[in-house]
Amino acid sequence: MAQLAKPRGKTIGTAYRSTYAQNDPCYREVALAEFDSLTTEIGTMMNTVQPEPGVFDFREADAVADLAAQHHKDFQIHSLIWDPLDQLQWEIVPSAIRAMAPDRRHQLMIDSITTVMKRYAGRASTVTVVNEAFDQVGHLQPNAWWDTTHNDEYIFDAFRAARLADPTAELYYNDHSAETNSDKSNAIYDLVKRLRDTTVEVDVNGQTVARPLIDGMGFQGHMLGGADQQPNISDIESNVQRFAALGVDVRFTELDVRVPVLNGVATVADLDRQRLVYNMMTQVCLNQPRCTGLTLWGFTDKRSWITDYPDSFSGYGAATPLTDDYRRKPAWKGIADALR
Structure with missing residues (x-):
């Protein structure tokens, strides 16, 4: 996959957990063979x-x-500051930190960002500093x-602390359900x-330079691929363009595309619709x-x-381009066809 993306000037990456590879060498081998960027799935979240x-x-x-x-891959850091109020059971903010007085918690935030950024300075190309700060209405x-x-x-x-700790990393804000024009994406655009x-x-190679607090916007791209659930691509393209501007x-x-499943199995028709969504989302990136x-x-x-949280996504699953035994689904071809 990465070999197809490189001539197009793009990188194709994946979230990665080292623990998944401990008893499953296929997980590591496929990640290294097919992707040129690895992102910490949980490794830089506060509770980890x-x-x-x-x-x-x-x-x-x-x-x-x-x-x-x-393996000469790009390394990206995910979600230094995040507190998903709809999933408090995950305890992304540990209870002992949540219980701190606000001023102490604020300083801990600054110190945590500074410590992580300095540890991976020169190694992490891209860092999601703040994740999901807005609700669905902005x-x-x-x-x-x-x-x-x-x-x-x-x-x-948070962004100021990250910039001061590592002036060279690309700093991103990241959110879900922000791909289209909406009250939520309007609020994020303003931010x-x-x-x-x-x-x-900041000091860069011995010279003092002024740098903006942010370099990039991350659109999560958790998409739906069932019947009548295909995304409005023209809306996504215009929204992405205004951020790029x-x-x-x-x-x-x-990026993932969940589809309806029955006992974990998706229909042929839904897998083809999933292929189309992956293809279209890849094409949006290629066009921008x-x-x-x-x-x-x-x-x-x-x-x-x-699939790890079936209660959160009842009736949906099969969201990735490979089956649970690493066979390529139509979705894989959807990405590859766009890149060719």
């Missing part, structure tokens, strides 16, 4: 990298970073990080514009000069967050 205040655990993030370096989520400032100041502080218009002085790069950062590429949120149904 800092399970207790001030106590860091870099084992998972280091494993992904080291694998990428050893209001800021009243999460554990918003609670430290009660406005979007915490987002600016990204203001982040882009705000600069901070701000001078930021864009990327589909968590500022789109750096695609990252799949897992590549095999054996290791997919969609």
